[in-house]
Amino acid sequence: MLWDLLMLLQITSVVWVPICILSMLSMFYCRLLGYRTTISLGIVGVPVHELSHLLFCVLFNHKVIGLSLYKPCIDGTLGYVSHQYRVTWFSPFANLIIGLAPIAGGVGAFIGLTYWLRPDVISAFYALNGGVLSYKGVQEGLIGVLAQIVSQGGFYITLLWLMMSFSLLLFCAPSKADFYGCRAGVLTLVVMLVAMIWAVPEQAKQFLEVISPLLTFVGSLLISTVILTALLFATFLGVSKLIRIKLNALTS
Structure with a gap:
């Protein structure tokens, strides 16, 4: 039984730890960028974040009583989805999925955007991995993706892709309110699995x-999202600095 509990801890941490890291880094990046830059970047990522919540609210038959896809407020809120529901045994799991939905929405939108603006990046990713996504392949592919970003593609298309991609991945992370809504689902799921280990080992x-x-594969994708967001953040800062230098040169 102890071994099964350790196995449960391992496979859940493979997913949950990257999610927490993604959320903490997102808040860290926003603080570094400042309020004005953050709300400017949020024009793309925040609506996708809220639409992801909205989609799963509709799928789980929750009543949406408030919606703002993008409305920056003084308290730091950039958007929200308020919903009501009839409490059932499935409610904690529905709220868990709704709370984490922006990760799937943001990553999915990022993949679609990349297929549209920079399909060569996707091609390079698959070429490096032999067309098969694996834990090791996903990690190794990120190096090739970064090389593809900076070495090929038109400047303006790449700049547009960079801004939108960084926004999507920056704001796909669950917020504090999302984690709060997930808490009952996480606790219920853990209790059920522990009870299952005890009753029918x-x-x-x-x-x-x-x-x-x-879950290991999902965890590898989440880790890759964390790393890719960091790479895009560094690239975004570098490009922003180059643009400022060019603008200063033109105005001086």
Whole structure:
């Protein structure tokens, strides 16, 4: 039983730790960039974040009572989705999915945007990984993706892609309110899995062995998202500095 509990801790941390890191780094980047730059970048990423919440609210038949896709406020709120629902046994899990939905929405929008503006980046990513996504391949592919970003593509297209991509990945991270809404779902899920390990250990072990590869793969994608966001952040700062230098040269 102890081994099964350790296995449960391992496979859940593979997913949950990168999510927490992504959220903390997002807040850190926003503080470094400052309020004005953050709200400017949010024009793209925040609506996608809120639309992701909205989509899953509709799918789970929650009543949406308030919606703002993009409305910066003094308290730091850039958008929100307020919803009501009839409490059932599934409600904690629905709220968990709704709270984490922006990760899927932001990453999905980023992939679609890249296919549209910089398909060569996607091609390079798949070429380096033999067309197959794997834990090791995803990590190695990021180096090739960064090289592809800076070495090819038109300047203005690349600049547009960079700004929009950074915005999507920066704001796909769950907010404090999202984590608050997820808490009951996470607790319920952990309690159910622990109870399953205690009541039917053999079946629980088989279940954990089945979902472990999937969660490991999801974790690798989340880690890649963290790394890629950091690379885009560094690239964004570098490009911004170059633009300021050119503007100063033109005006001097």
